[in-house]
Amino acid sequence: MTANTPVASTESLTKVYGDRVAVDKVTMTVQRGEVYGFLGPNGAGKTTTLRMLLGLIRPTSGSASATSSVGALIEGPGFFPYLSGRANLRVLARHRGLPDAEVERVLERVDLAGRGDDRFKGYSLGMKQRLGVAAALMGDPELIVLDEPTNGLDPAGMADMRALVVDLARGGQTVLLSSHLLAEVQEICHRVSVIHDGRLLREGGVADLRGGVSLRVRATPEPEALAVAMRLAGDDGVRRDTDGGLLLTLPADRAPDVTRALVGAGVDVHEITAAERSLEEVFFEMTSQKEAVR
Amino acid sequence: MSTIxxxxxxxxxxxxxxxxxxxxxxxxxxxxxxxxxxxxxFTYLSYTSGDPGFADEGTTQAQQLARMMPDAVPNVFLQGMPMFGGALMMVLGALVAGNGYGWGTWKTLFAQGVRRTPALVGSVLSLTAVVVGTLVVTFALDLGVSLVIATTESQDVVMPSAGSVGEAFGAGFLVLEMWALLGFLLGTLARGPALSVGLGLVWALVVENLLRGVGQLLGWVETLTEVLPGTSAGSLIGAIVGVGDGDGTPGVVDTVPGDQAALTVAAYVVLAVLASIALVRRRDVT
Structure with missing residues (x-):
């Protein structure tokens, strides 16, 4: 899947606007061939980081570098409103020395070929977004950076976009996907990083971040249940679930052992199930900003 | 890939x-x-109505007719450039550069790895092509109209000399190019079309005229106006077509000699390009 060759990286990347630190010493690496999710609430510093990575804005300190073969959709598509979608892409193709056939290829790819001759200013938000993705795909770049590509898309459009990103990854293209739609990222990304208030909280594989399978236990009385759980899973292996139950970091096949131990200690077991934390739960734990994320 | x-x-x-x-x-x-x-x-209406005061004070019908003949095309072609032509080209230059920020097209371009300097120089060159096209179309139209008038008025057709046509094209190019590129620079500075167009028009149509008025009272202001773009453009055209009597053509002046004016206008052209490149290379694109 990944060739462990970085195609984009940042090192202590920092951007300061006045007395506000927008991005604070962010270090991350995107490997060739992976779909890399860049997560964070609105205003966390995702787009600023991507802008620095693409050379659109200068870092205050630190460094950012990316392969020169890059296509990007950054914070909404920007095109000439009086030109059609097709003509806009042809202008971009001229700038980059690409043939018109490439324009047709990417229009087909984002399902806009039928509306390619409509003026950009008449496009819906979703169509504009798809045209922006088409621009990023032109020339088959080594790295594709997509900043919130599903913004403005209806559910079917979002599913299409997810399929497109998966398809790109299968084709060996590296995708850096910025999003706050965590289910989407969990589904299609190999690795993710989480940024909050300009600081990178965590970088790693999706499975690593989710922490594997746990056992969810609802039992009373709770103090006795907690004592048994900590004896079995260790102090660090137990945490509270959002609904008041306990999450034990133990494999699912330990459920009978846990049940026996709880019952033996006089604890009533109401529920014991195998549970896998979603990326969303992990994200909320890290950022404690649930309201900022849909 | 080479820059060229x-x-x-x-x-x-x-x-x-x-x-x-x-x-x-x-x-x-x-x-x-x-x-x-x-x-x-307006000249033709004045000529046909026999009212010498209608278009140009103190000219006779014979003078008016001569002004509309083909050999006078280079002068007619040039006389509106310091004022209307310059202002319109400045608006266009400001729109070309400023809308790139307003619409986000510069951002889209640079995000795809297109280098900034070649993209900007390409934009300047295409704007230059529009200026050249404008000159060619204007000259052709003026010549066509003058030929129709000469034929209608049963006058001998005397074409302008190649030298006068070349001189008119050179001066017209310098003036329109200067204003277009100053507009481009303003659009780049303001990172949007509205402010740059507004500021540019106020400067070109109002401020410089006011400064020339103040310059008659204050020596240092007069010295300053001699190197301003509007004065230089007006002086360059004035050196070719003449300022005339009375109020003359708006914007056409004889404040500085023609060769000095041409050098100043050319310097503004170079300065506007270099300053635009420096700004686009250095500044954040958001």
């Missing part, structure tokens, strides 16, 4: 989008209408 190849590609791309932009055609159309109105229509 990149610049050529960007020039082709910018020409493609400028050709399809209604703002370009509206600007060109407005200039042609103004040029015909003030160059021929």
């Amino acid at each position: 190849v990149s610049t050529t590609r960007s020039t082709r791309a910018e020409l493609m989008r400028l050709r399809a932009w209604p703002a370009v055609w509206i600007t060109l159309g407005a200039w042609l209408v103004l040029s015909l109105l003030f160059g021929y229509l």
Whole structure:
């Protein structure tokens, strides 16, 4: 899947606007061939980081570098409103020395070929977004950076976009996907990083971040249940679930052992199930900003 | 990839989008209408009505007719450029650069790895092509109208000399190019079209005229006005067509000699390009 060759990286990347630190010493690496999710609430510093990575804005300190073969959709598509979608892409193709056939290829790819001759200013938000993705795909770049590509898309459009990103990854293209739609990222990304208030909280594989399978236990009385759980899973292996139950970091096949131990200690077991934390739960734990994320 | 190849590609791309932009055609159309109105229509109406005061104080019908003949085309072609032509080209330059920020097209371009300097130079070159096209169309239209008038009035057709045509094209190019590129610089500075167009028009149509008035009272202001773009453009055209008696043509002046004015205008052209490149290379694109 990944060739462990970085195609984009940042090192202590920092951007300061006045007395506000927008991005604070962010270090991350995107490997060739992976779909890399860049997560964070609105205003966390995702787009600023991507802008620095693409050379659109200068870092205050630190460094950012990316392969020169890059296509990007950054914070909404920007095109000439009086030109059609097709003509806009042809202008971009001229700038980059690409043939018109490439324009047709990417229009087909984002399902806009039928509306390619409509003026950009008449496009819906979703169509504009798809045209922006088409621009990023032109020339088959080594790295594709997509900043919130599903913004403005209806559910079917979002599913299409997810399929497109998966398809790109299968084709060996590296995708850096910025999003706050965590289910989407969990589904299609190999690795993710989480940024909050300009600081990178965590970088790693999706499975690593989710922490594997746990056992969810609802039992009373709770103090006795907690004592048994900590004896079995260790102090660090137990945490509270959002609904008041306990999450034990133990494999699912330990459920009978846990049940026996709880019952033996006089604890009533109401529920014991195998549970896998979603990326969303992990994200909320890290950022404690649930309201900022849909 | 060499810078020349990149610049050529960007020039082709910018020409493609400028050709399809209604703002370009509206600007060109407005200039042609103004040029015909003030160059021929009002003079012709004055000539046919026999009212010498209608278009140009103190001229006789014979003088008016001579001004509309083909050999006078270079002068008519030039006389509106310091004022209307310059202002319109400045608006166009400001729109070309400023809308790139307003619409986010510079961002889209640079995010795809297109280098900034070739893209900007391509945009400048395509704007230059519009200026050249404007000159050619204006001259052809003026010549066509003058030929019609000469034929209608049963006058001998005497074509302008190649030298006078070349001189008119050179001076006209310098003036329109200067204003277009100063507009481009303003659009780049303001990172949007509205402020740059507004500021540019106020400067070109109002501020410089006021400063020339103040310059008659204050010596240092007069010295300053001699190097301002409007004064220089007006002086360059004035050195070729003459300032005339009375109020003369608006914007056409004889404040500085023609060669000095040409050098100043050329310096503004170079300065505007270099300053635009420096700004685009250095500043964040958001």
